[in-house]
Amino acid sequence: MSAKPRLGVFKFASCDGCQLSLLDAEDELLAVAGAVDIAFFPEASSRMEPGPYDVALVEGSITTAHDAERIHEVRRESKFLMTIGACATAGGIQALRNWGDSEEFVRAVYAHPEYIQTLATSTAIADHVKVDFELRGCPINHHQLVEVLASLIAGRKPRTPTHAVCLDCKRKGTVCVTVAQGIACLGPVTQSGCDAICPSYDRGCYGCYGPLKQANPTSLADHLVQLNHPPAQLVPLFRSFNGYAEEFRGVGDGMERRMKDEG
Amino acid sequence: MSTTTTQTSPADPSALDDRLFLARDNLQALIDLLVAQGHQVIGPKIDQGAIVYTEIQSVDELPRGWTDIQQPGQYRLEKRNDDAYFGFVVGPHSWKRYLFPPITTIAVADQTPQGWEMRGHPGPTPKYAFLGVRACELAAMRVQDRVFLEGPYVDPIYQSRREEAVIIAVNCTQAAATCFCTSMKTGPECQSGFDLALTETAGGFTVVIGSTRGRALAEQLPLRPAVAEEQAAARAGRERAEQQVTKQFDTTDIRDLLLKNLNHPHWADVAERCLSCTNCTMVCPTCFCSSVVDVGDLAGEHVERERRWDSCFNLDFSYMNGGVIRNDVRSRYRQWLTHKLASWIDQFGQSGCVGCGRCITWCPVGIDLTVEVAALRSETAV
Numbered sequence: 001m002s003a004k005p006r007l008g009v010f011k012f013a014s015c016d017g018c019q020l021s022l023l024d025a026e027d028e029l030l031a032v033a034g035a036v037d038i039a040f041f042p043e044a045s046s047r048m049e050p051g052p053y054d055v056a057l058v059e060g061s062i063t064t065a066h067d068a069e070r071i072h073e074v075r076r077e078s079k080f081l082m083t084i085g086a087c088a089t090a091g092g093i094q095a096l097r098n099w100g101d102s103e104e105f106v107r108a109v110y111a112h113p114e115y116i117q118t119l120a121t122s123t124a125i126a127d128h129v130k131v132d133f134e135l136r137g138c139p140i141n142h143h144q145l146v147e148v149l150a151s152l153i154a155g156r157k158p159r160t161p162t163h164a165v166c167l168d169c170k171r172k173g174t175v176c177v178t179v180a181q182g183i184a185c186l187g188p189v190t191q192s193g194c195d196a197i198c199p200s201y202d203r204g205c206y207g208c209y210g211p212l213k214q215a216n217p218t219s220l221a222d223h224l225v226q227l228n229h230p231p232a233q234l235v236p237l238f239r240s241f242n243g244y245a246e247e248f249r250g251v252g253d254g255m256e257r258r259m260k261d262e263g
Numbered sequence: 264m265s266t267t268t269t270q271t272s273p274a275d276p277s278a279l280d281d282r283l284f285l286a287r288d289n290l291q292a293l294i295d296l297l298v299a300q301g302h303q304v305i306g307p308k309i310d311q312g313a314i315v316y317t318e319i320q321s322v323d324e325l326p327r328g329w330t331d332i333q334q335p336g337q338y339r340l341e342k343r344n345d346d347a348y349f350g351f352v353v354g355p356h357s358w359k360r361y362l363f364p365p366i367t368t369i370a371v372a373d374q375t376p377q378g379w380e381m382r383g384h385p386g387p388t389p390k391y392a393f394l395g396v397r398a399c400e401l402a403a404m405r406v407q408d409r410v411f412l413e414g415p416y417v418d419p420i421y422q423s424r425r426e427e428a429v430i431i432a433v434n435c436t437q438a439a440a441t442c443f444c445t446s447m448k449t450g451p452e453c454q455s456g457f458d459l460a461l462t463e464t465a466g467g468f469t470v471v472i473g474s475t476r477g478r479a480l481a482e483q484l485p486l487r488p489a490v491a492e493e494q495a496a497a498r499a500g501r502e503r504a505e506q507q508v509t510k511q512f513d514t515t516d517i518r519d520l521l522l523k524n525l526n527h528p529h530w531a532d533v534a535e536r537c538l539s540c541t542n543c544t545m546v547c548p549t550c551f552c553s554s555v556v557d558v559g560d561l562a563g564e565h566v567e568r569e570r571r572w573d574s575c576f577n578l579d580f581s582y583m584n585g586g587v588i589r590n591d592v593r594s595r596y597r598q599w600l601t602h603k604l605a606s607w608i609d610q611f612g613q614s615g616c617v618g619c620g621r622c623i624t625w626c627p628v629g630i631d632l633t634v635e636v637a638a639l640r641s642e643t644a645v
Contacts, residue, residue, distance in 0.1 A: 028561060035562070162577070163578075163579070167572070171572055178627050180313045181312050214539060214591065216535075216538045223629070
């Protein structure tokens with residue numbers, strides 16, 4: 001990439017936490033600002049320059065007809081489009097609406113539902129446009145974000161590990177919370193990224209970084225049921241920040257069907 | 264051996280007897296001696312619901328009066344009805360994490376006006392003393408010695424740590440349901456590879472000297488000759504451990520059994536259950552795979568080269584130009600098991616399995632390699 005790459009940061013349906021992760025990267029922020037030309041980042045600066053952009057960071061999911069149009073504009077203006085966070089890569093926590101009735105939610109929440117224009121679903125950016133790189137996490141790990149930006153500047157492959165959370169626990173010496181305490185943990189089916197924070201505080205992994213590639217959540221869910229975890233609690237465990245990611249969606253839906261069949 | 268009599272002159276290192284005795288109240292003297300000699304003592308301690316290996320300075324930190332109950336995919340601590348210091352078997356950690364650390368910086372490089380300046384980053388070698396090494400763990404160290412020290416490329420990190428480490432072995436006096444050292448011929452009694460080996464009895468420990476370094480330690484410890492009752496109690500404890508090893512693993516012709524059945528349908532059966540999460544390889548005291556990555560700063564002026572534990576269960580582990588070689592869980596589980604139990608023999612002249620049972624206990628879904636091999640054996644036409 002010649003000279004300083006022009007960076008645009010775009011927000012869709014999200015909590016802004018991933019953008020804040022970038023602003024939170026205090027040690028690296030000045031280096032990032034020096035290495036790239038931040039042309040569009042409304043969360044950080046009122047200077048908003050038009051495209052094209054060399055790199056677009058896209059946060060958030062598609063939940064409105066307007067956003068479904070706007071993401072195509074972003075794509076047209078961007079050479080390299082990277083999604084950041086669980087909303088952009090899997091639909092986010094707001095994808096819980098995909099299992100419900102969004103019109104009913106709107107009526108329950110808003111005094112004037114007629115002002116609300118929303119789609120029935122929350123979907124990932126990749127469901128709408130071609131995505132060049134997905135950075136996982138809820139929120140993203142700013143070290144990984146800096147690593148990906150560094151790799152783009154250097155013209156090399158980004159190094160964002162795709163192994164399970166378990167490997168991080170073992171490197172750190174954290175004892176397995178499932179084996180030693182019977183805690184339901186999504187670590188074995190979740191991609192690394194947080195350095196296994198929750199198990200080191202005696203909590204199971206919540207799956208913030210989404211499904212491991214070739215994950216086997218069905219086997220894990222079956223085993224957790226054998227350990228007497230009620231399916232009624234396991235379904236929401238799989239259906240959280242990355243619940244609409246295909247692998248987690250499938251196992252949650254399967255458990256729900258079985259619960260209904262068994263009455 | 265400040266209180267020795269003439270009968271307790273240092274034993275022949277090869278003699279596996281129980282001639283010496285360390286009273287229970289003098290166990291702290293052993294730790295103090297090791298610390299005084301500049302060693303960082305690593306021993307068993309309860310943490311996060313398990314007995315792990317970590318730095319200790321006092322006998323009060325040992326899991327006195329606790330034991331571990333293990334089965335496939337499950338580990339629990341339980342109170343014992345006595346106050347034994349070593350009344351448990353092996354936990355989630357192995358000594359591997361001290362001899363072959365999970366993450367090590369092996370080199371650093373800086374960009375200078377004259378170009379890249381690269382230098383090795385060996386770091387200081389920790390001077391460990393391992394307290395409570397079991398027979399299967401001694402065997403695991405020998406397996407890793409073969410890998411790291413006895414091939415054409417010697418690993419300097421492992422080598423320096425291994426040479427410095429004092430090994431205080433402890434004989435098992437009980438076994439877990441996951442133990443199968445007797446099938447792998449690695450235990451339960453410590454035969455060699457230690458400086459001192461202790462067997463715990465009610466009043467203290469019988470002591471066996473296994474090396475000149477061990478003899479030098481013994482000379483500075485408050486040891487006395489063991490009496491016949493103490494020797495009998497130690498022997499009974501070791502025999503109890505052996506009798507409690509109920510898991511049997513038939514290793515007859517195991518190399519050919521596995522390597523001649525690479526397309527056996529049972530591999531797909533295991534893959535239905537396997538999470539490919541790497542836990543078995545991480546807890547295995549002999550698995551030695553790592554990857555090396557360069558971690559650079561944003562400016563591209565400073566790079567650190569790190570070696571990190573890696574696993575054949577990772578999809579990217581078999582990534583080569585053009586793609587991933589082992590592109591499904593079936594082929595990754597098969598790779599691990601056939602290497603551990605079969606091609607390891609071709610490569611290093613011995614099995615890669617020591618029968619400690621960690622991969623069985625710490626598999627989150629309780630896959631038991633001995634059961635999988637037995638199933639493959641029973642489903643194979645002879």
